[in-house]
Amino acid sequence: MKQWLLRLEPIIWLLFGQGILLGTLLLTGWILVVGLAIPLGLVPAEALSYERAHALASSLVGRLVLLALCALPLWKGAHHIRSLAVDFGGGERDTALATCLYAIASVGSLLAIAAVIRL
């Protein structure tokens, strides 16, 4: 498994790097509106009524943005948790933990693809 992780490292690093870059670019506005402004009543909930939200999300651009928004932060998260675990003395369990974390990110990414396809 360790050899596999080493072989996949360029792909993992690409997704991790984009998780930081694109994830940060996209998440700021998303969190501000979907996570805070609408739940706190600062923006009327009708702004993301089902009909409007579905129309926005089901466009091609909407699907791609949502796919990046869901999948890329998973890779940033998985890789940084792995790095933190190694620094905190988990080097012996690195292969098992990395496999587990990247499996979560992979399954999440596949579910994100399914989620935007079924919109």
Next chain:
Amino acid sequence: MARPAHPDAMKSSRPSPTRMAPPQMPPQYPMGGRYRAYTLFDATGFVYLLVGLLALRVVWALGNGPGAWAQLQAELQNPVYVAFHLLALLSVLFVGVRFFRLFPKAQPPRIGPAKPPPQPVILGGLYAAWLGVTLLMAAILSGGLL
């Protein structure tokens, strides 16, 4: 306080005749001096992972129809979700500021025949993109645009 690091932490990729002392974690690690920001930057991984999973749940609920969407919007008003999103916003801002400051310094001196732009130009471009994407997303999601 210094403590032993992983024995392979500084291991050479090739056998070397040079003997090395066992690697030690720096005395200030993990929360002293400059290591605090480093550790916190890595720790935002937990928040990003959860935000990604939560965003996936939001998109999945949208695909399940109006009932599931209304239920999810009601759930997001729970103070636990609001507090988490506040933490997530702080994390994203912290990651953005730290990563964008690092990004220009990590550029190679040449990319093929071209030289990358000066560091302040790259940094300004990143901040402009961040602000632009955030304002665009916020305007669209809050109904001000489209």
